[in-house]
Every structure is written in structure tokens, then in C-alpha cells.
Amino acid sequence: MSPVIDGLQYANWSEKIFREMRAGGVDAVHATITYHENFRETVLNIEAWNRHFERHPDLIFQGFTADDITLARGTGRTAIFFGSQNPSCIEDDIGLVEVLHRLGLRFMQLTYNNQSLLATGCYEDDDTGLTRMGREVVAEMNRVGLVVDMSHSGERSTLEAIDHSTRPIAITHANPAAWHAALRNKSDTVLRALTGTGGMLGFSIYPHHLKNGGACTLNEFCEMIARAADRYGVESLGIGSDLCQDQPDSIVEWMRTGRWTKRIDYGEGSADAPGFPPMPDWFNGNADMANLTTGLRDIGFSKDDTAALMGGNWARFFRDSFGRAV
Amino acid sequence: MSPVIDGLQYANWSEKIFREMRAGGVDAVHATITYHENFRETVLNIEAWNRHFERHPDLIFQGFTADDITLARGTGRTAIFFGSQNPSCIEDDIGLVEVLHRLGLRFMQLTYNNQSLLATGCYEDDDTGLTRMGREVVAEMNRVGLVVDMSHSGERSTLEAIDHSTRPIAITHANPAAWHAALRNKSDTVLRALTGTGGMLGFSIYPHHLKNGGACTLNEFCEMIARAADRYGVESLGIGSDLCQDQPDSIVEWMRTGRWTKRIDYGEGSADAPGFPPMPDWFNGNADMANLTTGLRDIGFSKDDTAALMGGNWARFFRDSFGRAV
Numbered sequence: 001m002s003p004v005i006d007g008l009q010y011a012n013w014s015e016k017i018f019r020e021m022r023a024g025g026v027d028a029v030h031a032t033i034t035y036h037e038n039f040r041e042t043v044l045n046i047e048a049w050n051r052h053f054e055r056h057p058d059l060i061f062q063g064f065t066a067d068d069i070t071l072a073r074g075t076g077r078t079a080i081f082f083g084s085q086n087p088s089c090i091e092d093d094i095g096l097v098e099v100l101h102r103l104g105l106r107f108m109q110l111t112y113n114n115q116s117l118l119a120t121g122c123y124e125d126d127d128t129g130l131t132r133m134g135r136e137v138v139a140e141m142n143r144v145g146l147v148v149d150m151s152h153s154g155e156r157s158t159l160e161a162i163d164h165s166t167r168p169i170a171i172t173h174a175n176p177a178a179w180h181a182a183l184r185n186k187s188d189t190v191l192r193a194l195t196g197t198g199g200m201l202g203f204s205i206y207p208h209h210l211k212n213g214g215a216c217t218l219n220e221f222c223e224m225i226a227r228a229a230d231r232y233g234v235e236s237l238g239i240g241s242d243l244c245q246d247q248p249d250s251i252v253e254w255m256r257t258g259r260w261t262k263r264i265d266y267g268e269g270s271a272d273a274p275g276f277p278p279m280p281d282w283f284n285g286n287a288d289m290a291n292l293t294t295g296l297r298d299i300g301f302s303k304d305d306t307a308a309l310m311g312g313n314w315a316r317f318f319r320d321s322f323g324r325a326v
Numbered sequence: 327m328s329p330v331i332d333g334l335q336y337a338n339w340s341e342k343i344f345r346e347m348r349a350g351g352v353d354a355v356h357a358t359i360t361y362h363e364n365f366r367e368t369v370l371n372i373e374a375w376n377r378h379f380e381r382h383p384d385l386i387f388q389g390f391t392a393d394d395i396t397l398a399r400g401t402g403r404t405a406i407f408f409g410s411q412n413p414s415c416i417e418d419d420i421g422l423v424e425v426l427h428r429l430g431l432r433f434m435q436l437t438y439n440n441q442s443l444l445a446t447g448c449y450e451d452d453d454t455g456l457t458r459m460g461r462e463v464v465a466e467m468n469r470v471g472l473v474v475d476m477s478h479s480g481e482r483s484t485l486e487a488i489d490h491s492t493r494p495i496a497i498t499h500a501n502p503a504a505w506h507a508a509l510r511n512k513s514d515t516v517l518r519a520l521t522g523t524g525g526m527l528g529f530s531i532y533p534h535h536l537k538n539g540g541a542c543t544l545n546e547f548c549e550m551i552a553r554a555a556d557r558y559g560v561e562s563l564g565i566g567s568d569l570c571q572d573q574p575d576s577i578v579e580w581m582r583t584g585r586w587t588k589r590i591d592y593g594e595g596s597a598d599a600p601g602f603p604p605m606p607d608w609f610n611g612n613a614d615m616a617n618l619t620t621g622l623r624d625i626g627f628s629k630d631d632t633a634a635l636m637g638g639n640w641a642r643f644f645r646d647s648f649g650r651a652v
Contacts, residue, residue, distance in 0.1 A: 039366065039369070040365065040366060043365070043422070043425055044421070046425060047419070047421030047422070047424070047425060050421065050424050050425070051421075093373070095370070095373030095376065095377075096369070096373070098373070098376050099369055099372060099373060099376070099429065102428065102429055102430075103425065103428055103429065104428075
């Protein structure tokens with residue numbers, strides 16, 4: 001049987017959520033462990049994860065290779081794969097790419113909305129593409145097996161990352177802009193370049209990325225996936241729910257502002273609605289994962305294609321991506 | 327055939343030395359990667375090692391488990407196992423024990439001559455034994471598989487570490503004080519407690535630990551080992567040469583003073599002889615490792631006991647020590 005894998009979550013991790021992952025049959029999750037944190041602060045976050053792993057060995061463990069997906073299924077647990085949504089964790093030090101990979105980091109975004117040392121975020125006015133350091137870091141990520149994730153990057157930077165990377169990259173959590181025009185959703189040009197080079201797109205259920213926001217129906221969401229499968233091929237697609245389960249609104253403010261501004265930045269929100277947007281009623285947490293399977297079957301996906309979308313494709317991508325370049 | 331393992335070196339690592347390791351048939355080395363460095367600085371040292379591993383994959387690679395000794399022999403390379411001579415690398419953060427173990431740290435001294443957050447060094451006037459944090463850290467080191475090394479610790483601290491640790495510990499580089507009275511050499515009480523609990527002693531060739539210093543003959547050195555084997559059993563003994571090959575004298579000053587004093591501290595040296603002491607003519611570097619085998623055979627050790635002393639015992643200890651507690 002094919003595993004169930006969520007290509008991105010940033011929950012307020014707790015035993016409750018780990019139990020819901022089991023209830024939802026989630027075999028593996030790419031979990032964001034850091035945004036704006038520097039290296040030492042990222043290590044503190046890893047230490048906090050180590051405490052989760054030590055306290056709940058019956059529910060979760062850290063995933064390092066694709067074999068851990070199989071181990072998770074075989075032992076009724078969820079494998080947690082680490083990722084970073086910003087390159088702050090490597091500071092200005094390319095040597096930290098290999099160090100963080102050794103500590104289990106498996107995805108790293110080159111930018112989070114803003115310009116970084118590596119590339120341009122999707123909220124900047126001008127996208128200048130990969131920087132000098134950005135090209136070096138992508139090559140190093142390719143070498144050690146750390147996946148380039150361009151979910152929050154600008155168009156030109158994303159295209160240059162796809163072009164420069166010698167291994168397929170990922171957009172772990174976004175939707176086609178043609179379906180819902182949001183700064184965070186991706187153009188047809190990007191999605192063709194991504195999927196044409198073996199890269200993966202994870203469909204986001206974060207309401208700002210959905211047509212009609214939280215009112216988007218399961219059927220509409222799955223219809224979007226069906227049209228993307230027609231256009232880009234089902235094998236390049238998965239789920240990256242962007243689920244921020246049980247997070248307080250203070251966290252979305254941290255995600256948006258970090259330490260780069262003293263002012264409020266509302267990001268995809270607004271002064272009227274600064275907090276996390278309400279989720280669709282068909283996806284409030286990990287326990288609802290089976291609803292996606294039902295929705296995909298109802299829209300007409302075969303059993304095999306549904307399994308591929310729910311995790312089989314991510315499993316293949318994990319297997320091809322997390323080891324040293326050969 | 328049994329492997330050749332050196333239980334401690336702190337060389338000025340270079341391609342030249344890596345080639346000498348091959349010439350000397352050294353299959354594995356416990357290499358000191360850090361003394362007084364904090365966590366971030368230790369990570370910088372790991373990054374420098376990663377560059378060595380990337381540049382010289384035909385000569386060396388990082389060792390993580392005892393299987394890597396076999397891999398080293400099978401591929402004609404030397405496995406480098408990381409160690410720290412002081413707990414500065416974990417700062418005041420017990421969570422860094424697991425993080426550094428993940429990065430490959432396999433030995434950590436609880437002290438380097440001075441009082442640390444964990445225990446008392448062998449140069450302090452009063453040894454108060456394991457601190458509150460010391461007891462917690464030893465338990466955590468036991469859990470993850472990071473070996474407690476008491477080479478530079480005081481008598482009481484060493485005995486308490488042996489007693490408190492639920493797994494055998496090591497004194498990777500020291501000699502019996504009964505043979506040569508030096509602050510760094512170990513009492514019969516310590517050596518009985520160490521070896522009586524499955525711990526390992528690595529014999530040091532650092533001249534300050536030798537009778538007659540650099541003038542100590544190979545025969546005298548091997549005679550000391552023979553008497554120790556009579557007293558403590560050959561199975562608890564190995565080599566821990568403390569070789570500081572190609573290091574400039576500025577390094578021994580750093581080892582002794584770190585950042586804890588603004589004055590000069592001569593440690594085992596003196597104002598008249600502040601630098602590294604001259605090595606015995608039978609052990610100037612890794613290429614001389616075979617001289618030890620010859621010396622041990624000449625003093626009367628059997629072929630099997632010689633193999634055990636030259637690395638077989640360390641290999642068994644590595645196998646029992648580097649994994650999670652069961």
C-alpha cells in the first residue's frame with residue numbers, strides 16, 4: 001500500500017496532534033522547524049523536537065531517508081522530516097548546509113517572501129534571481145541531498161533555481177495561480193518548468209491560497225488538482241497542506257515579520273483579518289486527511305492515482321532526493 | 327585481522343598526515359576536534375573536517391559506528407571519530423549532547439584540567455566530584471552513546487563518573503601514575519575502578535606522561551603496558567597516543583589557556599620549555615604506528631594480545647559504546 005505524506009505542515013506540535021496524525025493515517029510529514037531563526041536558534045528547535053521524539057516514541061520519530069516512511073507504516077508511527085522556510089538557519093555559512101543535512105534537514109526554502117542572501121522572495125518588487133551565494137548554496141544542497149524549496153520565492157528566482165539545480169526541486173506548498181491569483185500561487189510557466197524537470201508541487205490548503213478562501217469546497221480543491229494533473233502529469237503532484245494546526249495568531253505575526261521589521265506586516269492577511277484565516281470545514285487538522293482521499297476518488301481519480309497524490313509521489317521524490325548526489 | 331586504532335590524536339590535520347595514517351596502517355582514530363570552543367565554534371571545526379572528508383575521500387571518512395572500522399579496512403582508508411577534550415561544546419545546554427552525537431561526536435571529556443560545569447579537572451586544588459549538571463549530562467551521554475572520557479579529570483571526579491555512568495567509560499590518553507608520577511597519569515584506584523567496570527585505558531605517548539619524557543625507550547613503554555596488562559587485564563587496554571603531529575607551539579598554549587586566563591599557564595610544561603616536548607624517536611607520527619606492534623611483540627605479548635592492544639579492544643569498545651542505550 002502507498003503511504004500518506006503531507007509535504008508541509010507547521011503545527012503547534014503536541015501529543016494531541018501526534019495522535020491525530022495516527023488517526024488520520026499520516027505516515028510522514030515534512031515539518032517546518034524554523035523560519036527566521038539563526039543556526040543556534042534552529043538547533044534549539046531541533047532540541048525541542050528531540051524531546052518530542054524521546055517522549056513519544058510510540059507515535060513519532062525523526063525521518064532521515066525514504067526508508068523511514070516504510071518503517072513508519074510498519075510500526076504505526078509518523079516519520080517527521082525537518083525543513084526550513086528561510087535560509088536564516090545557514091546564516092552566511094555554506095558549511096552549515098552539510099551540518100544541517102546531517103541533523104536531518106531535508107528541505108530548505110531559498111527565501112521566505114523577502115530578499116535573502118540566496119534569492120528573491122515573492123513579496124519583493126524586484127526579483128533579481130539567484131545571488132552569487134545562492135548559486136553556490138544550490139550546488140551544495142544538490143551535493144548533500146537537501147531539497148531546494150521555492151514555495152515563497154519570486155518567479156525569476158524560482159525559474160533560475162529550477163534551471164541551476166542539477167536535481168529536481170520542490171514547491172512544497174502552493175497552488176496554480178491560474179486557479180486562484182495569489183502572490184504565493186505559481187504561474188503556468190513556473191509549474192511547467194518545475195514538473196518538466198522532475199520537480200514536485202504540493203497543493204496547499206492554506207485558505208489564502210484557495211479560491212474563496214476557507215469557503216472553498218473539497219470538490220473545488222480536488223477539481224483544481226484534476227486540472228493540474230491533466231496539465232502537468234499526476235506523477236509530479238502531492239499534498240503540502242501548509243496546515244498550522246493549533247497555532248496562536250502570534251505565530252503568524254512571527255512568520256510574517258520575524259526580526260526584519262519593527263512594523264506590522266500583514267502578509268497575505270490584512271488589518272481587518274490579521275490572524276490565521278479559518279480553515280475549510282473539510283480540513284481542520286491531521287485527523288481529516290482521509291477526506292482528501294475521498295475527495296480525489298469522488299472527482300474521478302483512479303485508486304492508483306489517488307494513492308500517488310496522497311503520498312506515493314512524495315515517497316518517490318524523498319527516495320531520489322535525500323541522499324548524496326551520485 | 328584486527329584493526330589498528332589510535333584512541334586519541336590531535337594533529338595539525340593535512341593530506342600529509344592522512345597519507346602517513348595510511349602508511350602506518352591506522353584504520354581508525356579518535357580525533358580531538360575541539361577544546362575550549364563553544365558550540366558554534368565546534369560546528370565550524372566540524373565544517374573544516376567536512377572539507378577534509380570532501381577533499382580526501384580516498385584517504386579518510388567520518389566514522390559514526392564501529393562498522394566504519396571494518397569499512398575503513400575494506401577500502402584502505404582511515405575512519406575519523408570525533409571527540410571533545412572539554413565540555414565547552416555543549417555550553418550550558420544538555421540538549422547539545424544529542425545534537426553533537428548526531429553530528430558524530432563519540433567521546434567527550436567532562437573536564438580539561440580545570441573545573442567545568444560538569445566536574446573537576448586534574449589541575450584544581452579541590453575536586454568536588456560530579457556537579458548536578460554533571461550527573462545529568464553523564465546520564466544523557468549514556469542514553470545517546472557518547473563516551474565519557476576522564477583523561478584530564480581529577481581523581482574523585484573520575485571515580486564518581488565511573489560510578490555514576492551506567493556504561494563503561496574511557497580514559498583515552500594517560501598512563502599509570504605508579505609508573506610515572508604526573509598529574510595527568512592515573513592512580514591504581516582509578517585504573518582498577520575503570521577496568522573493573524569494562525572501561526578502557528589508552529596509553530599515552532605524550533612525553534610528559536612518559537618516564538624520562540622523550541628519552542623513554544620503546545622497550546620501557548611496552549614494559550609499562552605489560553605490567554598494566556598483568557594488573558588490569560589486557561582486554562581493557564589500548565593505545566591513545568595523544569599525538570599532536572605537526573602542531574606549532576602556539577597550539578599547546580591555546581590548549582592550556584583557552585580563554586580562561588589572560589596569563590600564560592605552562593600546564594605540564596615550564597617557562598624554560600613552554601612548547602610541545604620532543605617526541606620519542608620511535609614515535610614521531612602516524613607512519614611509526616608499526617613500531618608499537620614490534621615493541622609489544624618484543625616484550626613478549628602474543629600475536630592475539632598485541633592485536634587486541636593495537637586496536638581490537640578499542641573496536642569492541644566502539645561497538646558497545648556508540649549506539650543508543652538498550
